[in-house]
Amino acid sequence: MTRSRGPRDPAELRGVFADHEVRDVDVTGLLAGVRDRIQRRRARRRTAGILAAGVATALVAAVPIVVSSIPDDDHSTTADSGTSTGSTEPTVLSLPTDGTADFDPTSTFSVGELPSDYVVEYSRNEPGVQTRIYLAPDDEQKQVVITYFDPELSGLPAPLTAPDPQTVGELEVFPMTLDTAGSEQYGLAWQPEPDRWVTVTSTGSDEPARQELLDLIPSIDVGAQELLSFPIQAGYIPEGFGLLAAYRDVQADPDEGQLRTNLVLVDQLAGQPPGGTLSIFVENDPQEPTTGARAPTTTVSGNPARYGVDPDGNQCFTVYQVEGMSYLVCASSELVGRFAEDDLRRIAAGIVVIPGAATDPSVWTDQPLP
Amino acid sequence: MERSPIAALQAEDGRPVDFEEFAAQRLPSLIRYATMLAGSRELAEDVVQDALVKAHAKWARIAAMDRPDLYVKQIVTNEFLSWRRRRRISTVALQPDIEPRGGDRPPSHDQTSADRAALWAELARLPRQQRAVLVLRFYEGLTDKEIAIVLDCSPGTVRGYGSRALAALRIELADWRDGGEEDR
Numbered sequence: 001m002t003r004s005r006g007p008r009d010p011a012e013l014r015g016v017f018a019d020h021e022v023r024d025v026d027v028t029g030l031l032a033g034v035r036d037r038i039q040r041r042r043a044r045r046r047t048a049g050i051l052a053a054g055v056a057t058a059l060v061a062a063v064p065i066v067v068s069s070i071p072d073d074d075h076s077t078t079a080d081s082g083t084s085t086g087s088t089e090p091t092v093l094s095l096p097t098d099g100t101a102d103f104d105p106t107s108t109f110s111v112g113e114l115p116s117d118y119v120v121e122y123s124r125n126e127p128g129v130q131t132r133i134y135l136a137p138d139d140e141q142k143q144v145v146i147t148y149f150d151p152e153l154s155g156l157p158a159p160l161t162a163p164d165p166q167t168v169g170e171l172e173v174f175p176m177t178l179d180t181a182g183s184e185q186y187g188l189a190w191q192p193e194p195d196r197w198v199t200v201t202s203t204g205s206d207e208p209a210r211q212e213l214l215d216l217i218p219s220i221d222v223g224a225q226e227l228l229s230f231p232i233q234a235g236y237i238p239e240g241f242g243l244l245a246a247y248r249d250v251q252a253d254p255d256e257g258q259l260r261t262n263l264v265l266v267d268q269l270a271g272q273p274p275g276g277t278l279s280i281f282v283e284n285d286p287q288e289p290t291t292g293a294r295a296p297t298t299t300v301s302g303n304p305a306r307y308g309v310d311p312d313g314n315q316c317f318t319v320y321q322v323e324g325m326s327y328l329v330c331a332s333s334e335l336v337g338r339f340a341e342d343d344l345r346r347i348a349a350g351i352v353v354i355p356g357a358a359t360d361p362s363v364w365t366d367q368p369l370p
Numbered sequence: 371m372e373r374s375p376i377a378a379l380q381a382e383d384g385r386p387v388d389f390e391e392f393a394a395q396r397l398p399s400l401i402r403y404a405t406m407l408a409g410s411r412e413l414a415e416d417v418v419q420d421a422l423v424k425a426h427a428k429w430a431r432i433a434a435m436d437r438p439d440l441y442v443k444q445i446v447t448n449e450f451l452s453w454r455r456r457r458r459i460s461t462v463a464l465q466p467d468i469e470p471r472g473g474d475r476p477p478s479h480d481q482t483s484a485d486r487a488a489l490w491a492e493l494a495r496l497p498r499q500q501r502a503v504l505v506l507r508f509y510e511g512l513t514d515k516e517i518a519i520v521l522d523c524s525p526g527t528v529r530g531y532g533s534r535a536l537a538a539l540r541i542e543l544a545d546w547r548d549g550g551e552e553d554r
Contacts, residue, residue, distance in 0.1 A: 007542040008489065010508065016486050016493070017509040022405050022414075025398040030415060034393060034422045 103128050105243045105264075106366065108228050109148050109198075112219035118144060122249035122260075123228060128153025144202045144213070148222045150195055159189040159199050168217045175210075176201070188213045192222050229364035231259045231357030232282050235350025237370055238343065240269040241278055246368070259284060259358045263368055267335075276334030282351060284358055285326035289318075296320065300349050307341045317344035319351075324358070327351045389429045393422055396439060400446055406505040407450045409494045421445040443510075444520045451498050492539055500535035503528055 105125040111132065118134035125131075129149035151158045161174035168190075176187030176199060186209035187201035200216060202209040230248055248261040260283040266276070289296055289304055296304035305319045313333030320326050329348045331339045350370075356363050397418070404414035425432055425442050432438045493501055499521065506517045514525040521528065536543055 007540050008485075010541055010543050012486065012489060013504065013508045013539070013541060016489050017406055017505070019486055020406065020490065022402050022411055025401045027394055027397045030397055030401070030419065031390075031393060033415075034419050034426070037419055037423045038426050 103130065103150070103153065104225070105246045106228050106368065107225040108132065109146075109220065109222040110224040110226050111146065112221070114216065114219065122247065124245070124247040125228065126154065126245040129156060144200065144216065146220060147197075147199045148192075149197055149199075151197065152195065159187070159197055161189050165190075166214070168214060171217065173214070173217060186210055186213065188217070190217075196222070198222055227366035229361070229366045230263070230368040231261055231354050231361070231364050232263075232280075233352040233354070233365055233367060234263065234280055234347065234369055235352055236346050237265065238267075238278070238339070238347070240267050241265040242268040243369060244277065248364075276332045276338075278335065278339075278347075279328075279330045279332070280347065280351065281328040281330070282325055282353060284324060285320065289320040294318075294320070298345075300345065305345070305348070307344065315339060315341075315344060317341065317348050319348050323353065325353055389426055389433070392433075392438065392442075393425075396442065397422075400442070403443065403505065403510060404446055404450060406509050407447070407498075407502055409490075417449045418446055421449045424449075440516060440519055444522065447502055447520050451502070489539065496535055496538060500531045500538070503531040504535050507532060 103125070105127075108123055108125060108130045109132075114134065120132055120134055123130075123132045129147060131145065131147045134144040134146070147156075149156050159174075160177040162177050163174075165172040165174045167173070171190045171192075173188050173190045176189045178185055178187050178201070185201060185203050187199055188210070189197055189199045191197055198220065200213045200220070202213055228246065228248075230246070242265060243263060244266045245264040246262070247264075249259065261281070263280045265278040265280070270276075289306070295306065297306045297308070299305055300319045303319050303322050305317065307315075307317045309315050313336060314330050315336075316328060316330040318326060318328045327348050329344045329351075331344065354363050354365055400418045400421075401411075401414055404418045405411050408414045408417060421442065424445055432441050435441055493504070496504070502521060503517060506512045506520060512520070514528045517528045518525045521531075
């Protein structure tokens with residue numbers, strides 16, 4: 001901004017802060033919100049659901065996932081049974097063969113051996129964008145974020161890049177101009193093909209972060225899509241509904257919960273845009289649902305459960321304490337009239353958590369839908 | 371795990387602090403701080419609540435620290451710094467949504483008000499680390515050493531962020547240390 005006046009005095013800065021100081025803080029309400037988040041850990045579900053709903057586009061109709069039926073003799077825990085049985089061989093997932101397969105919600109780009117000891121924190125697939133976040137062990141503040149996206153399909157802006165690209169293999173890699181320029185964050189971007197971008201960002205000071213990312217780039221292959229695995233399976237999905245977006249999260253800190261996953265579905269027969277999402281969310285939840293918004297109103301096979309409509313009109317059915325997990329099924333407000341409590345109950349009762357999935361991602365399945 | 375450098379600071383009273391008690395006491399100041407960082411009260415409330423959820427999960431460790439307040443401030447700051455990065459890659463600048471309070475302050479001349487509005491808008495366009503340094507120094511009154519702990523960087527880096535931010539805002543300060551207390 002161009003200004004005509006001279007240099008400012010530091011007192012002006014203090015004055016501006018004083019001008020904008022918040023005085024009326026609702027401590028009781030905010031504390032209630034904190035308690036609610038602690039108990040329910042629903043913040044990530046909301047974010048995932050809202051994001052997915054917000055980006056539901058014409059792409060949906062081009063994601064015709066065809067999955068064969070879920071094993072019915074499976075060694076798993078469900079809200080319905082709460083018991084374990086035997087398992088069968090996973091069935092084959094049919095993927096679309098057109099260009100949109102790059103952004104299929106059940107597959108993601110391949111990343112080979114990482115140069116340092118990073119572990120994947122979460123993977124998220126939304127229409128036109130795939131994201132993985134890697135977390136540095138023993139340094140919870142340090143992350144490497146890899147994003148593969150199509151700006152038009154995803155609605156994300158193309159990255160701002162600086163000139164002077166560097167060649168890595170056959171790639172022309174540009175430094176990113178981040179809005180945190182001058183801070184300890186660094187990013188690189190390249191185009192694997194026209195209209196597609198890959199960005200990698202890392203926390204850390206420029207030179208180490210730059211070198212770390214340059215070392216990482218050869219292991220990223222967006223052309224080699226691999227099936228994404230999930231810690232859950234859904235036993236029942238309403239006819240016509242298919243996967244729009246998916247998210248799964250592994251937390252190394254047991255205090256944070258060890259798994260969290262969200263499947264976002266839309267009615268693929270509803271036309272474009274489809275309007276409304278059906279969300280299936282599962283997470284570790286050791287808290288007992290005794291009071292307030294978590295208070296059970298019913299049961300599912302002996303497990304406490306709750307049905308309700310939130311102030312935004314979203315219908316949600318929750319089953320608590322299924323082997324230490326909470327299952328949540330929500331139909332967004334746009335789907336009002338499509339589902340009754342019993343429909344959501346049936347979906348929730350059919351959710352299956354793979355045995356051992358909370359501690360061992362190797363047992364996860366690439367067959368999340370029936 | 372290596373002990374946080376925050377633990378090297380002097381304790382205020384040394385007794386274990388209950389999370390609920392801590393949160394109730396510190397929420398107003400954390401919200402005020404986060405609002406200055408984010409330029410948005412709504413975002414500030416979200417950031418602080420998420421930060422307190424994280425603090426709660428590690429409270430046994432945090433309560434044993436000499437300065438749990440600074441550690442929680444660090445969590446709040448990191449939540450703010452990583453807010454959009456976790457949700458989407460974006461280069462959109464912060465959009466401040468809180469109006470100047472006025473309130474019990476004496477009325478300003480129009481030119482002064484315009485200048486302050488311009489300064490607030492320019493603050494919102496600063497890189498987040500730089501903005502955080504200014505808020506921590508000029509609003510929170512922290513020393514370089516304390517700011518360095520909150521931002522997990524060196525005091526020299528703090529001074530670098532600060533001097534660049536002041537230059538961008540054309541604020542004259544002969545010595546960066548004049549902006550706050552002497553380092554303890």
